[in-house]
Amino acid sequence: MxxxxxxxxxxxxxxxxxxxxxxxxxxxxxxxxxxxxxxxxxxxxxxxxxxxxxxxxxxxxxxxxxxxxxxxxxxxxxxxxxxxxxxxxxxxxxxxxxxxxxxxxxxxxKNRSTFHSFTYSTGVKIKGNKIYLPKLGWVNFYNSRPIPDGFKIKSVTVRKKSNGYYVSVRIEDKAVPTFPLKNIEEVKTVTGLDMGLGKLVYCSDSSAIDNPRFATNKTTKRLQKIRQRRVSRKKKKSNNRRKSQKQLSGFQHRIAIKREANQWQTAKKIVQKSDAIAIEDLQISNMIKRCKPKYDKETGRFLKNGQSAKRALNRLIADASWYSLTQKIEYMAAKSGKIVLRVNPRHTSQECSVCHHIDPDNREGEKFLCTNCGHVDDANFQASINIKNKAINHYGLNVGKKFSKKVRRDLPEPKQLSLFQTPTSELTENKRRKHYALLSKRDVPGNLNEYAFQLSLFNQENNHPNRDSL
Ligand SMILES: [Zn+2]
Structure with missing residues (x-):
């Protein structure tokens, strides 16, 4: 109705x-x-x-x-x-x-599959494990979080999900003060964030947070494929199809709640780092667009346009779900009286953080090598430092040190040790081998992972125009 x-x-x-x-x-x-x-x-x-x-x-x-x-x-x-x-x-x-x-x-x-919630604004009561929904009566439910004393119920939304009905309750107490908001002049420390796929978040303090890949790891990808196939092979509108569809959506729901939980933890970790957080203002829907079709002009046939490769990337981006992570960061920041600063993403991955030279050739995959001053770094961390500097300049922040401590990066020495925070005893056999290979500066076989690329960064064999002046 x-x-x-x-x-x-x-x-x-x-x-x-x-x-x-x-x-x-x-x-x-x-x-x-x-x-x-x-x-x-x-x-x-x-x-x-x-x-x-x-x-x-x-x-x-x-x-x-x-x-x-x-x-x-x-x-x-x-x-x-x-x-x-x-x-x-x-x-x-x-x-x-x-x-x-x-x-x-x-x-x-709206059709049946796009409409599954409704909202009450008054009249809902909660007693122990029972909730009173007007016109529906008392309903048993699992009371996961008791309502604190003095709070009034403002609105209640009932939502149907794949494994049952959920109730979310919005509460308010006017006696409780709102969360303190920091002035922009009070900001003493800023962390720049660059969202990525290899790692989920690269911070300007040269720490990174792993990308858990809940939906795109090997096991879940395979399971998803199997369950999707079970649905599509069944006769349309049949009971069996409905049952297998239910199984599939339950599977997707479990992935989604895992991701949600992980994002809240990540957001909390990030917000604790500093007074303000600088993030790129990305248009993610533009990044997930499909490739344009290509035609052969003479025959009118379709040509390969790279969509099959793009699709895998799109799925990775969708799985990382940067937007909902930034939303959670904003929520946590507001709760703890911190500020989120939005920065224009233009040139953040091409600019050199030392001499501010902008050139698309500065970046090659994961490597960053400035064509002007020869500054070498990881491209993702470079971007996060740029985002931080942009926020400082754009909002006129009064931050003591403008740039992070300058380290001479022309020697192939440590720095990469910060990435190896796990002690060698905890590494798996395969990783330990790579670890020692890196320390002994041997070349690492296999595909380009973070260990291998760290090595190639310091190989000093780049065909660089200004190499003699380095
Ligand atoms: Zn430079």
Whole structure:
């Protein structure tokens, strides 16, 4: 019923747009009937765009005041709590606001697979392991987190997920002060973050956080493939297909909750590092776009466009889910009174942090070698330092040391030891061999991993134009 209401209200708003702005006063375009409250809610007598106080009413408010009329026409809506119906309309309004302000897509009509939640704004009570949902009654549930004393329930959302129904409760206590917000002048330390795939986060203090790859590691990729195949081989709309689909979505749900938990821990670790955190303002949806198709001009046939390789990369990027990680960092930062600074990502991976020379040739894969001053570093850490410096310059921060301690990097000596924080006794056989190979400066066989590339960084055999001046 809520889905029908949502879709009807969306159609109502679309219709009203056409009659108001394009077709004059006609309500029904086919019959050319003039606007009446019977045919269209937004244009009729009760759908007055002006409130009693003389202010212009928003479309969502018009639709909410129309609800009693709608309920008369559709008596079965009485089974739904009135606040749920109202929140349903607000949800549609949010979709419209996202479309106008956030540059997102136009609101869509919902089908069964895209509509699985509803929200109460009042009337919900919780007692021990029971929750009272208006019009549904007392329901047993698992009370995972008791509500602290003095807090009032503001709104409650019931959401259907693959393994059951979840309730999220928003609470408020006006006596509790809001989290303290730091002034930008008080910031003493900044950490720059560069998100990557080899490691999930590279910090400007030359530490890195591992990428757990919950969905794209070898085991889960294989399992996912098997379960997906089980679904697609079954007859459409059959019970067996539904069952195997349920298995698949449960599997994906478990991956998702693992990733969520890991991201909260990562965000907490990062926020503890310093007063402010600088991150790139990335447009990730642009990075995940498909390659453009290529045609042969004579035959009109499709040519290879590199999409199959891009797809693997896209999946890696989606699995790393940088955006939801940055959201969690922002949340944790706000909670602990710290600041998140957004930085323009332009040139962050091409600039030299020592002489500020910008050149796309500076970077070659994971290596960074400045074509101007010969500064050598890991490209990802270089980017994180650039992000930090950009934040300092852009926001005019009063940070004591502008750059991290200068280390002579022209010698092939340590630095890489910071990457080996695990003692050698804990390394696996394979890794230990690579570890010793690196220490003895032998070449490491196998594919390009962090050990191998560290070696090649300091090989000093780069065909570099300014090599003599190094
Ligand atoms: Zn340089």
């Amino acid at each position: 809520l889905r029908a209401n949502y879709n009807w209200s969306l159609a109502d708003r679309i219709d009203s747009y056409y009659q108001r702005y394009i077709c004059g006063d006609y309500c029904d375009l086919k019959t050319k009937v003039v606007i009446t409250p019977l045919t269209c809610s937004l244009g009729g007598a009760t759908g007055n765009p002006w409130s009693n106080k003389g202010k212009k009413r928003s479309p969502v408010n018009i639709q909410i005041t129309e609800l009693p009329l709608l309920k008369k026409a559709r008596p079965w809506y009485d089974e739904i709590d009135s606040t749920v119906l109202q929140q349903n309309l607000r949800r549609l309004d949010n979709a419209y606001n996202n479309f106008f302000q956030q540059n997102r897509g136009f609101p869509k009509f």
